[in-house]
Amino acid sequence: MAANQAQEFARHIDSWLNWLSSIKHYQSHTIDAYSRDLAHYLGCLSRQTEIDFKPNRAVFRSWLAEMYGAGCAKTTIARRVSALRSFSRYCHRHGIFDEIDLSWMKSPKLPLSLPKAISVSDASLLIELLSRRANPVWENDRDTAILYLMYGCGLRLAETLSITPTHLADLNWLRIIGKGGKTREVPVLPVVAEALQTAIQSCPFQLEDNKPIFMSKRGSPIGPRAVQRMVEKLRISANLPAETTPHTLRHAFATHLLSAGGDLRAIQELLGHSSLSTTQRYTHIDAQKLTDIHQQTHPRANKT
Incomplete structure (x- = not known):
């Protein structure tokens, strides 16, 4: 060339x-x-x-x-x-190519893999462990808010770390721009709103309206790798499952809602998925829950 x-x-x-x-x-x-x-x-x-x-x-x-x-x-x-x-x-x-047929451009078939989600107790323990660290209080407050946003709102890590003060005008809802520019409104639980307020109040740096609220020790926006390392340290200290990562909190958010009877389409909206099939891949119900639903809803379930 x-x-x-x-x-x-x-x-x-x-x-x-x-x-x-x-x-x-x-x-x-x-x-x-x-x-x-x-x-x-x-x-x-x-x-x-x-x-x-x-x-x-x-x-x-x-x-x-x-x-x-x-x-x-x-x-x-x-x-x-x-x-x-x-x-x-x-x-x-944009007129760079003339008419084009891409039907022959096939991707390799990928095996269907169900994401792993940690239990309710493990998710709670992960967040609780932050208060026991010897880190500065403001760092514990920051990390608590980060984990709460992922587990309590189902945000992706990148979405969480992009939260700015302008997002927090109404702490009852968050307007999130997710993958592919897809915008969604996410309700904020009181415990998550409280964690956010605490993190903002204890942050030692001046926050700007259009800059992320979660800062590193140097006063720059904290990156995803720092959060991944933080969760890894907590996981090891508490002997939590090896698959415990920041993203498993998002999986746990969806899985726990679904297991409690949450509507799949509502969960799809909360996660920001364009396709329902994506939500079905990201969430799974244990065998007992499926059995219970089948027994409770099938018209012949109680017939002898």
Whole structure:
């Protein structure tokens, strides 16, 4: 691929990434991943003898073979294909490509995996452990609010860490911009609202209206890795299940609501899922709960 061709392709990629950020409101970690995915495709494209920016079957198959040969996980390949498909549609909509058929651009089939959720008692213990740490009070208050938002409101970690003072004008509801720019209104439990107020009041740094409220020791927004390390330390100290991570609190939020009889479509809205099938994958009910529902609702259940 000639240098000027590579530069033109990279320019279109940058335009697409900016569109995802400014218009679709994708999270920064998703945009970073998509940037790497398209850079990988560009690397494969640069090794072709004839260059066509518009994806074709030959280059696509070569790219897939290269990824499978390198031992890439199916989840990685599926994400990269999704990124290329999204980029191609963007190029078509903006007149960079003419009419395009992407029906042949297939992602590898992924096994259905049910997310793990910790128990109610383990979720409560995880939050309770924060008050026992020897950390500064404001850090314990901050981390308590973070975990409460994930378990009490079902927020993703990135959504939690993006909360600003402007989000908190009404502590009864949070307006969240989630994946793909999807906006949802999430009710806030009193215990979560109290934790948020406490965290804000004890924070030693001046908070700005449009900047995240959760700060690190250095006064900059705390990152997801710091929260992951915090939960890992708590998990080890309390001998909690190995799958205990910040995201399992979101799973627990959905699973515990569903197990208590919550409506699946309402839970879908709270989680911010576009598809009900996604919610069904993220939540699961134990076998006894399924048996109880079957016995209570089937018209022949009480017949002899």
